[in-house]
Amino acid sequence: xxxxxxxxxxxxxxxxxxxxxxxxxxxxxxxxxxxxxxxxxxxxxxxxxxxxxxxxxxxxxxxxxxxxxxxxxxxxxxxxxxxxxxxxxxxxxxxxxxxxxxxxxxxxxxxxxxxxxxxxxxxxxxxxxxxxxxxxxxxxxxxxxxxxxxxxxxxxxxxxxxxxxxxxxxxxxxxxxxxxxxxxxxxxxxxxxxxxxxxxxxxxxxxxxxxxxxxxxxxxxxxxxxxxxxxxxxxxxxxxxxxxxxxxxxxxxxxxxxxxxxxxxxxxxxxxxxxxxxxxxxxxxxxxxxxxxxxxxxxxxxxxxxxxxxxxxxxxxxxxxxxxxxxxxxxxxxxxxxxxxxxxxxxxxxxxxxxxxxxxxxxxxxxxxxxxxxxxxxxxxxxxxxxxxxxxxxxxxxxxxxxxxxxxxx
Numbered sequence: 030x031x032x033x034x035x036x037x038x039x040x041x042x043x044x045x046x047x048x049x050x051x052x053x054x055x056x057x058x059x060x061x062x063x064x065x066x067x068x069x070x071x072x073x074x075x076x077x078x079x080x081x082x083x084x085x086x087x088x089x090x091x092x093x094x095x096x097x098x099x100x101x102x103x104x105x106x107x108x109x110x111x112x113x114x115x116x117x118x119x120x121x122x123x124x125x126x127x128x129x130x131x132x133x134x135x136x137x138x139x140x141x142x143x144x145x146x147x148x149x150x151x152x153x154x155x156x157x158x159x160x161x162x163x164x165x166x167x168x169x170x171x172x173x174x175x176x177x178x179x180x181x182x183x184x185x186x187x188x189x190x191x192x193x194x195x196x197x198x199x200x201x202x203x204x205x206x207x208x209x210x211x212x213x214x215x216x217x218x219x220x221x222x223x224x225x226x227x228x229x230x231x232x233x234x235x236x237x238x239x240x241x242x243x244x245x246x247x248x249x250x251x252x253x254x255x256x257x258x259x260x261x262x263x264x265x266x267x268x269x270x271x272x273x274x275x276x277x278x279x280x281x282x283x284x285x286x287x288x289x290x291x292x293x294x295x296x297x298x299x300x301x302x303x304x305x306x307x308x309x310x311x312x313x314x315x316x317x318x319x320x321x322x323x324x325x326x327x328x329x330x331x332x333x334x335x336x337x338x339x340x341x342x343x344x345x346x347x348x349x350x351x352x353x354x355x356x357x358x359x360x361x362x363x364x365x366x367x368x369x370x371x372x373x374x375x376x377x378x379x380x381x382x383x384x385x386x387x388x389x390x391x392x393x394x395x396x397x398x399x400x401x402x403x404x405x406x407x408x409x410x411x412x413x414x415x416x417x418x419x420x421x422x423x424x425x426x427x428x429x430x431x432x433x434x435x436x437x438x439x
Contacts, residue, residue, distance in 0.1 A: 030178055030182060030419070030422060031415070031419055033178055033181075034174055034175065034178045034415075034418055034419060034422060035415060035418075037173075037174040037177060037178060038157075038167075038170060038171060038174040038418065039121060041064070041166070041170040041173060041174055042119045042121060042165060042166035042167070042170050043119055044060065044063075044064050044067075045060055045110075045116050045117040045118075045119075046058065046060045046061045046064050046108055046109050046110055046116070046166075047060075047109060047110050047111065047112045047116040047117075047203075048061065048109035048110075048111075048112050048200070048201045048202075048203050048204045048206075049112060049204070050112060050204040055085040055086055055200060055201060055206065055209060055210055056085070056086035056108070056109070056200030056201055057109075057200070057201050057204065057206070058109070061086055061108045061109050061200045061201070062082075062086050062200075064108055065082050065086055065087075065088045065108055065198060065200070066082060068088055068173070068177075068198060069082045069088055071177070072088075072090045072177070075177070075181050075184060076184050077090040077091060077092065077180070077184065077196075078090065078091045078092070078093055079091040083210065083212075085200070085209075085210040086108065086199075086200035086201075087197060087198070087199055087200065087210060087211060087212070088108075088197065088198040089195065089196065089197045089215075089216065090195070090196050091193055091194065091195055091196075092180050092183050092184055092191075092193065092194040092195075092196075093193060094191065094192045094193040094194075095187050095188075095189060095190055095191055095433075096190045096191070096192070096433060096437060098192075098436060098437060099190070099191060099192030099432060099433045099436045099437060100192055100218075100219040100220075100432065100436060101192050101193040101194070101195060101217050101218045101219060102192065102194060102195070102218050102219065102220055102221060102222075102428070102429070102432055103194070103195040103196065103197060103216060103218035103220070103221030103222070103394075104176045104179075104180070104194070104195075104196050104197075104221060104222055104223075104224055104425060105196070105197045105198070105199065105221050105222070105223045105224070105225075105385055105386070105389075105396065106169045106170075106172030106173045106175075106176055106198055106199075106223065106224050106225060107169045107172070107198065107199045107200070107201075107202035107203070107207050107225065107385060108169075108173070108198050108199065108200050108202075109200055109201055109202060109203050109204075110164060110166045110168065110169075110170070110203065111164060111168065111203045111406070111407040112203060112204065113407060114163070114164050114407055114408050114409070115162065115163045115164065116163060116164055116166060117163060118162065118163060119159070119163045119164070119165060119166055120159075120160040120162065120163070121157050121158065121159065121160070121165060122134075122157070122158045122159070122160055123155065123156075123157055124155065124156045124157075124158065125155050126153055126154075126155070127148075127151050127152055127153065127154055127155065127156045128152065129142065129148075129149055129152040130142070132148075132156070132158055132412075134158065134159055134160060134161030134409060134410070135160040135161040135162060136161065137160070137161030137162055137409060138161040138409050138410065140158055140410055140412060144410075145404065145405065145410065147228065147404055148404075148412070150228075151414045151416075151417075154414050154415065154416045155414065155415040155416065156412050156413070156414055156415075157412060157413050157414075157415060158411070158412040159409050159410075159411055159412070161409045162409070163409065164406070164407060164408055164409065164411050165403075165411040165412065165413065166411075167401060167402075167403035167406065167411060167413040168203075168225070168401070168403060168406035168407065168411075169202070169224070169225045169401065171224075171401040171402060171403055171413055171418055171421075172223070172224035172225050172401050172421075173198055174418070175224055175401060175418055175421040175422050175425060176196055176224055176425060177196075178422050179421075179422045179423075179425035179426045179429075180194060180196060180425070182422075182426055183426060183429060189426075189429070189430055189433075190430070190433040190434070190437060191429045191430060191432065191433040192432065192433060192436070193217070194429055195216055195217060195218045195221070197211070197216060197221075199211060199385055202225075202384070202385050205239075205346050205347070205383070207384075207385035207388070208385050208388035208389050208392060211385070211389060211392065211394075213389065213392050213393055213394045216394065218394065220357065220360045220394065220395045220396065221386070221389070221394055221395075221396045222364065222386075222396065222397055222398070222399050222425075222428065223384045223385055223386040223396055223397070223398045223399070224398075224399050224400075224401055224421060224425065225384050225385070225386075225398055225399075225401065226380075226398045226399055226400040226401055227400060227401070227402075227403055227404060227406070228376070228400060228402065228403075228404060228417070229373060229400055229402055229414070229417040229420055230368060230373045230374050230375055230376040230400060231376045231378070231398070231399065231400035232361070232364050232365065232368065232375050232376065232377050232397065232398070232399060232400070233377070233378060233379065233380045233384075233397060233398040233399075234350060234351055234354045234355075234360075234361055234377075234397040234398070235311065235349060235350065235351040235378075235379040235380065236311075236347070236349055236350055236351075236379060236380040236382065236383050236384065236387045236398075237288070237309040237310065237311060237347075237349065237379075237380070237381065237382060237383060238309070238310055238311065238312075238313055238316040238345075238347070238348050238349050239307065239308070239309055239345070239346040239347050239348075239383055240307075240308040240316070240320055240343055240344060240345045240346055241305065241306070241307060241308070241343070241344045241346060242305070242306045242308055242320070242323055242341055242342070242343050242344075243303055243304070243305050243306075243341070243342045243344075244267065244270065244303060244304045244305075244306070244323075244327060244339055244340070244341050244342075245301065245302075245303045245339065245340050245341075245342070246263035246264075246266040246267045246270075246297070246301065246302045246303065246337065246338070246339050247263060247300075247301060247337060247338050247339075247340075248260075248261035248262055248263030248264075248265075248266060248299055248300055248301065248302070248337050249261040249299075249300065249336070249337070250298070250299040250300040260299065261299075261336045261337040262299050263297055263298070263299060263300060263301050263302035263337065264297050264298065264299060264302045266302065266334075266337055266339065267295060267297065267302045267303065267304050267339075270304065270326075270327075270330055270339065271292060271295070271304055274290060274292070275290070278290055279291060279292075285379075286311050286379060288308075288309050288310030288311065288312075288315060288316070288319065289307075289309055289310075290306050290307070290308060290319070290323070291306060291307040291308075291309070292304060292305070292306055293305050293306070293307055306323070308320060308323070308343075309381075311349060311379055313348070313349065320343055323341065323343075324341055324343070327339050327340070327341045346383070347383045347387040347388050347391075348387065348391060349387070350386060350387045350390035350391070350395075350396065350397075353390035353391055353395055354390055354395045354396075354397060357395050359435070360395055360397060361397060363428060363431050363432055363435065364397060364399065364424075364428060365377075366431060367424055367427040367428050367431055368424065370427060370431075371420060371423055371424060371427060373420060373424070376400075380398060384396075384398050386398050399421070399424060399425075400417070400421060400424075401413070401417075401418065401421055402414050402415075402416075402417025402418045402420065402421055
């Protein structure tokens, strides 16, 4: 399976499938649909059943059950790669028998063990890196390659007892739309696992509550030569507003279970300008307080203005899946038992982000997240360990087996 897994992964990452937040269509880029079409043909050739690709870019397929009395489960990954860094012309480097030294990324950077000490966990193994010109695309083409490789193995071994297994590859996860057109009843699984995590052993069923705040400033433009008493510079308004945001309450100033405000975009001209913040927190009460605090700041800012004004628009994105998964402890227990049985130490930790599973869990499809083996997603320092990818394949197969064993023994 190693060679099949590697070949798939290298083939998939060559396809540029970045999503595009400015396009409201699904999928947001034609390349995602083209990739899904290629995967559809591959799944059909491998013998998957009920292979379907919707107009919205959702690809589903089935591995038929080999025994009765076992629930249908699913595995999910996403087609798109992050739009905030170059995803085209991916040229991977394969470092076999990694020696623990720094890795040059072409002429564009360095994968340094001082900056990324996790690299030292993979001495003697095979690392796949970028060449410094693009992201790698392991998020989430590693997940796709691992799911297909694992489920193809189950198709080849019908003697293994398991229920029906469903897969779904979704578009536009990176821009928060991966669950928009997901047909949960049609998918038919009682629960699923997203294969969209990072390092070996990660098992995640808790994530940020997330919202977006857009703060718009309304000013007044005129010729700068006659601006006295007339011009109101909206750009100055938003600059002063942001300058008084808490300096350490940011992604770069937070870790573990800390929440934050993240300025992701600022744009405008003299007449109008805007700031876009991501609001993140694990605790729902604190999350709501963050939104209210920001709203109060806008109101207070406006109260001090003589001319011009700010307005705020808040949009919730997703919520902490923990509340939707904890009522079904067997979903987590099966995954933990499988990791231990495979000689993997479970790393149970909250996701400092979100996955399709966060929203799907609120759509009656409980959906924890499992590792792919990758590190440093969304940038030129991304790398993945091939042996960890193989372990992810083993885990998918073993979860399918253990689900069958547990329910057949009841």
